[in-house]
Ligand SMILES: O=C(O)CCC(=O)C(=O)O
């Protein structure tokens with residue numbers, strides 16, 4: 210099975226232009242002699258993930274976040290960035306998510322995950338863009354975020370994630386949670402909604418549709434309803450503690 214094919218050291222992500230669902234970004238090993246020289250090809254770069262967060266986080270949105278604890282931003286990235294994230298999410302090797310060190314409880318949490326490190330390509334640009342969103346939350350709401358972390362997640366058919374908050378009891382390092390969805394043409398009968406209880410106690414169902422970012426206070430309770438179709442996302446947390454270098458086990 211492919212190890213990390215989006216490793217920056219060994220691969221280069223090249224996107225044809227124009228790219229579309231039938232022509233996704235391509236991954237080629239560095240120095241690979243068979244790579245075609247197509248002059249219109251575009252190497253993915255951080256600027257492809259530039260988002261004008263100020264335009265999305267209007268006063269109305271910020272007020273809603275303060276009062277209700279959650280907001281949705283749709284159509285977040287341009288199609289190049291979205292396709293690159295979708296392609297990367299489909300290629301990487303996932304591992305079983307853990308609840309506590311070494312213990313897996315798939316009745317509670319059925320997702321398979323892969324933490325995003327600098328060895329990722331699209332995912333790392335995503336995280337950099339999220340950091341500019343965090344800076345905006347710091348400027349406008351004094352959120353006190355010092356770094357962000359994120360993992361790709363894949364929920365197999367028949368799995369969800371039971372009610373929880375993203376800060377385990379006695380912890381408060383996670384300030385804001387954000388989940389970015391990657392699923393084209395997700396229908397209501399595919400299940401897999403994120404059900405979140407807002408600060409007023411109202412339940413909301415959020416469908417995991419591509420290019421949608423749902424942002425919520427990490428203390429809000431939420432669950433992922435059982436998915437009837439494979440469900441892809443990037444779960445993201447903006448944290449108040451300093452950056453801890455992420456060391457991934459090589460197993
Ligand atoms: O994928 C989602 O909609 C939410 C995932 C979640 O709650 C988590 O990973 O903590």
Ligand SMILES: [Fe+2]
Nearest residue numbers: 373374375431
């Ligand atoms: Fe969660």
